[in-house]
Structures are given as C-alpha cells and as structure tokens.
Amino acid sequence: MCNSNIKEFKANKYILLRLEGKYTIIYINRKRFIHCKRLIINIPIKDIETYEEISSIDEASKLYNQYLIDNEFYKEENKELFHSPSLCDIPPETEFWGHCSNIQAWVELNYDPRVLHSNLAFPLLKELSKAGDPQAKKVLKEEIAKRFLKSHFSGKEYLIKEKYLNFLNTEELRCIFEEYLTLLVASNYNEDTVKEVQLIIYFALKHLEKTSCKKILGIYKKFIKNKKSMKEICDELGSSYIKDKKNEEAIKLYKIELDYDFNDIDAWIELGILYRIERKFKKAIEALYQALKIEKSNCYALIQLGTTFTAMKKYKDSIETFKHARKIDPHNLLALGRLAITLEKMQKYKKAIRILKKAHKINETNPEIFEILGGIYYSLKKYSKSIKAYRRAISLNPEDDWLWYRLGSNYRKRNQLDKAIKAYMEAFRINPSFSSTLHDLIKTFYKKGNLEWTEMCCRQMLFLIPGSPLAVETLKKMSCNESKDIDLINKKSKIIRILNPKKRE
Missing domain, CATH: 1.25.40.10 (Tetratricopeptide repeat domain)
Structure with a gap:
C-alpha cells in the first residue's frame, strides 16, 4: 500500500517505509526505527557462476561487500567501511522503491532471513517481536537458536548482551543449552573456548536451573589448563560477578558451591554479604549463623553479622556482635571500624572517635580509619577537621x-x-x-x-x-x-x- 504524494509504503500493519529527504526510513508501529543502508551487488556476466550456489544476501555480500552512501561506494573490510572512487548516481526516489521492493519480498516470504542482510533483518525481527508480530517472534526464535549454536564467542556474547535470549521461554532456553553442551564436549580446547564457556556459565546462572549450571561448570573444570577444585572455580567466578555487581548470579553460584561442600565457611560468609547487599536481611543472617555453626569463633563472620544488624538498624545487636569479635581479636581493625560506623549512626560521635583513635594506634596507615573519621566530622559540621581526615585518607589511597x-x-x-x-x-x-x-x-x-x-x-x-x-x-x-x-x-x-x-x- 503506497501514498504517491508523501512517498510512503506500508508493507504490512507493522512496517512502514517513508522517504525523508534523500533517506529511506523504516518505521515499526509508526515509531522511527532505522535508516536504510544500501548494499550494492553488481554481478558481471563473466562472474555469474560464482554466485550460483548463493542462498542468501549475507553470502552474496561476503563476495561483493560494497555499500552506497550518498551515491559514493564504500567497501567493507574487517567490519569497517572504506571509500571507493566509484560513483553511482541513484536518485533517492528510485532507491526508496528498491528498499520497498526488498522489504515487501521479505514480508511475503514470512520474514525469510535469507532475503535481507542480517544486519537489518535481525534488529527488524527483534523490534517486530516487541510490537507483537507473531510471525516475527517465531522466526526470531529460530534465528536466535541457529546463531547461538553456530556462532563464535563474539556472536554468543552479542546475543546475551543485547538480551535476545529474553525472547525465549525457559524450556526453549534449556533445549538450546542441552544441544550446545553436546557440541561443546566434542570441541577442542582453546582460549576462546574458555571465554565462551565462562559466558555460558553466566547465561546458565541467569536463566536456567541449578542442574544445568552444574553441567556447564563440570565441563569448564575439564577445559581449564590449571587443574582447579570446584571451590576454586566458584570462588574465582563469584569474585568476578561481585566486582561487576552481578549479585544474583554470584548468589546462585555460591549456593552451587555449597552443594559440593556444605561446610564451606567462606561460601556461607559470601552468601551472607551478598544477601545483605540485596537487602535480604533474613537470608543474610541465616547464612552468617550457618558460618558460625561451622566455626563459632570466626571473627570475619561475626563482623559481617554485626554489619548486617547495623544495616537493619538493630544497633544493640550490632554492638554486642562487634564486642564479641573484639574479644576474639582485640586488634581487628575491621571490627573497630564497623563499630565506629554503628556508633556514628547512633549519633554517639565521641564514642566513635575514641574507637577510631584506638584503631589509629594499632595501624597509622589504614585509610578506612581516616575515611570514617572524616564522615563523623562532616556530620558534626566540623569541615576543617573532616578535610584534614579525608586528605590523610587520600594520601594513603589516592x-x-x-x-x-x-x-x-x-x-x-x-x-x-x-x-x-x-x-x-x-x-x-x-x-x-x-x-x-x-x-x-x-x-x-x-x-x-x-x-x-x-x-x-x-x-x-x-x-x-x-x-x-x-x-x-x-x-x-x-x-x-x-x-x-x-x-x-x-x-x-x-x-x-x-x-x-x-x-x-
């Protein structure tokens, strides 16, 4: 359906092409989506046999990868466009109807991905799926599965980062994952494979149940050169997730680690910390109490428990817990620092400062002592003293x-x-x-x-x-x-x- 006055072409109820100036713009559900590029495939008669086995635009473009921008040729090499001296004077209106013809053919062939270049077809399918097009959803799911199973590391990374996998339900994800594992077991070790498996572990932790996560972790253990225990693998990956603030995935990973060794005190403490960060205080306390059942005099577990009580504003419980930690290790700077923070929150500033002075006598070069002190003086509006404390902290940790x-x-x-x-x-x-x-x-x-x-x-x-x-x-x-x-x-x-x-x- 077209309107010759304003140069519009409606391919179906979702897709509209419009000529705006000299550019063809695609609209999805009347919302501006993308400006069409021009892929020019000029096949000389003498080379026609080269193209006989071609089954898609993507395959053709690899043989003849030239684009037309403002009537000048650009050749693609290593995903970059380089200017060619040739000119091609195609009027914008002619080009517009060329794009309309391509999109119409794509629609009539039920969004066959071979008809359009994947750089256009894949984002279009994604946007059409968001708009509620059932045929686009069906084709997109099929294409996601194909790409996930056949692409290299960068392709899988793209699918995960751009959230294409969110279009699949749990059962579809599980089926793709199981097929991927079969291919993975048969593959050879290399650095890219290890990176890819790390990515798939994250994917499994985010989307799949614990059993699937354990399968990929087991394969990863076999792939890595340095023989590591499952605890070492989980700790290493967990630390990287925490650094990237992927706390839910880290929580799931530490729970898997505990399936291998229920008495792993480090995993229980890390779980407690993560639950506190996520403000799941009841679970945090349960995890930290479990750590203390394994080792009742673990000072670090007590400090994390006290910190959790502080976050819950249970200051009395917090102070008692820090005092318990100090009985075990009177010179523990972390316990002194967290106790000072709790006293500050209770507005007991003088007591907090006294605690920090004790900490300073133990270690004069700990920046956290001066950071906490600076915060207390700031709360008291003693800005010159606060500045002095922060400057000292910066000198130790610039x-x-x-x-x-x-x-x-x-x-x-x-x-x-x-x-x-x-x-x-x-x-x-x-x-x-x-x-x-x-x-x-x-x-x-x-x-x-x-x-x-x-x-x-x-x-x-x-x-x-x-x-x-x-x-x-x-x-x-x-x-x-x-x-x-x-x-x-x-x-x-x-x-x-x-x-x-x-x-x-």
Whole structure:
C-alpha cells in the first residue's frame, strides 16, 4: 500500500517505509526505527557462476561487500567501511522503491532471513517481536537458536548482551543449552573456548536451573589448563560477578558451591554479604549463623553479622556482635571500624572517635580509619577537621574516587568552589560513571557562573542518566527561556572527556 504524494509504503500493519529527504526510513508501529543502508551487488556476466550456489544476501555480500552512501561506494573490510572512487548516481526516489521492493519480498516470504542482510533483518525481527508480530517472534526464535549454536564467542556474547535470549521461554532456553553442551564436549580446547564457556556459565546462572549450571561448570573444570577444585572455580567466578555487581548470579553460584561442600565457611560468609547487599536481611543472617555453626569463633563472620544488624538498624545487636569479635581479636581493625560506623549512626560521635583513635594506634596507615573519621566530622559540621581526615585518607589511597568526592563536598560546604571542583574532577577522572560526582559538579560550576562547563557536565549526566531532572532543569535555566530542544540534547549526548577546567577558563 503506497501514498504517491508523501512517498510512503506500508508493507504490512507493522512496517512502514517513508522517504525523508534523500533517506529511506523504516518505521515499526509508526515509531522511527532505522535508516536504510544500501548494499550494492553488481554481478558481471563473466562472474555469474560464482554466485550460483548463493542462498542468501549475507553470502552474496561476503563476495561483493560494497555499500552506497550518498551515491559514493564504500567497501567493507574487517567490519569497517572504506571509500571507493566509484560513483553511482541513484536518485533517492528510485532507491526508496528498491528498499520497498526488498522489504515487501521479505514480508511475503514470512520474514525469510535469507532475503535481507542480517544486519537489518535481525534488529527488524527483534523490534517486530516487541510490537507483537507473531510471525516475527517465531522466526526470531529460530534465528536466535541457529546463531547461538553456530556462532563464535563474539556472536554468543552479542546475543546475551543485547538480551535476545529474553525472547525465549525457559524450556526453549534449556533445549538450546542441552544441544550446545553436546557440541561443546566434542570441541577442542582453546582460549576462546574458555571465554565462551565462562559466558555460558553466566547465561546458565541467569536463566536456567541449578542442574544445568552444574553441567556447564563440570565441563569448564575439564577445559581449564590449571587443574582447579570446584571451590576454586566458584570462588574465582563469584569474585568476578561481585566486582561487576552481578549479585544474583554470584548468589546462585555460591549456593552451587555449597552443594559440593556444605561446610564451606567462606561460601556461607559470601552468601551472607551478598544477601545483605540485596537487602535480604533474613537470608543474610541465616547464612552468617550457618558460618558460625561451622566455626563459632570466626571473627570475619561475626563482623559481617554485626554489619548486617547495623544495616537493619538493630544497633544493640550490632554492638554486642562487634564486642564479641573484639574479644576474639582485640586488634581487628575491621571490627573497630564497623563499630565506629554503628556508633556514628547512633549519633554517639565521641564514642566513635575514641574507637577510631584506638584503631589509629594499632595501624597509622589504614585509610578506612581516616575515611570514617572524616564522615563523623562532616556530620558534626566540623569541615576543617573532616578535610584534614579525608586528605590523610587520600594520601594513603589516592585512587579512591569516593574519598575525592567527599573532600569536594567538604570544600563545597565551605564555599571554596575552586577547591571543590578540583576534588570532584579527580573523583570523575577515577570513576566517570559515578553520577553523584557529576551532580555536584553541575551545581558547583553553575554556582560559580561557569556555564560552558555546566553544559558539558549536563551533557555527560544525560548520557549516564537519560532525562536526568537536574541536567534538564539546569539546561533550561541556562537557555534563559530561549527555544532549546532539550530532547535533542538528551539524544545527542556523548561521552566527553572532562579535562582540568582551569585550562579552559
């Protein structure tokens, strides 16, 4: 169905193509989806036999991989486009009807993936499935299964990261997984295989039941060169998941580890910590009590139990637990530090400071002591003492972004804006994705009247948190009610490298 006046072509109730200027745009459910590229396949008569066995556009494009952009040829090599000197003067309208013809053929053939290039067909199937197209869902599921089983590591990684596997139900995932395991057992060892198996372990932990997870862990154990116990494997993978904040997967992994050795005290403690982070306090306490059943004088388990009580605001239980830990090890700095934090939360600042002074006598070079002390002085609004404590902590641990951020907060409270900016910039350098740093940088630059840097920080914030109220409101204030498309700024925001602002002033 077409409209000759505004150059639209409706392939079916979900897909609409529209000529906008010189570009063909595909819409799914009336929502702009993608700008069509042009893959040009020019087959000379003398080479026609080369193409006789070709069964898909993907196969053809590997033999003749040229694209047409603004009527100039670009050849693809190693996934990059390189300019060719040839020109091809195809009018936009002619090209538009070419795209319409291709999409119409694809629709009439029930979304046969061989008809379109996979770079277009696969995302289209995904978007159509989201829109509720039943045929697209069916074809997409088939294609996901094929790609997962046949592709190399990067292909599987793409499917998992882009959440294509979410389109499959549990039974479909299990069937693919079982078939994959059969292929995996027959494969040869190499570094890519190990990476791939690590990825599949994560996939299994996220989507499948414990039995399937154990199967892939067993295969992984056979693949790795250094012979490791199942405990070592689970601990190593668990640590990497915790680092990446994949806590649910880490929890499942440690529970599997306990199936192999129920008396593994380290696994119980890690479970307790993870449950606390996820604010599942009852499960956290159960796990830590189980650790203490195995070894009742384990100081680290007691400290984690006390920390859990603090998170639950059960301060009396927390203090008793830390005291118990200190009886076992009077010089344990972690116990002293967590006790001081609990006393701070109870607003017993003098007692907390006394505890920290005891800790300082035991170890003068522990940055956590000064960090906690800085936080207490900040709560007491003793900013000069807080600054001194944070500076001492930074001298011992200069690459901790949180310490720099807290130092900046102190300077900002004292209206020392230049020093605050310098501290915040260090925090940003170390960790560009910490939104609180950007939040305070926006406010500080704006207060200082540095609109250029305020806008740069707003753009960065919109990249991290699309639609950030602070960034949008600040940009509106800066525009002084002039027409400024905030949505456009939001969409075009890119990662920026913030340098020393003094060099730009």
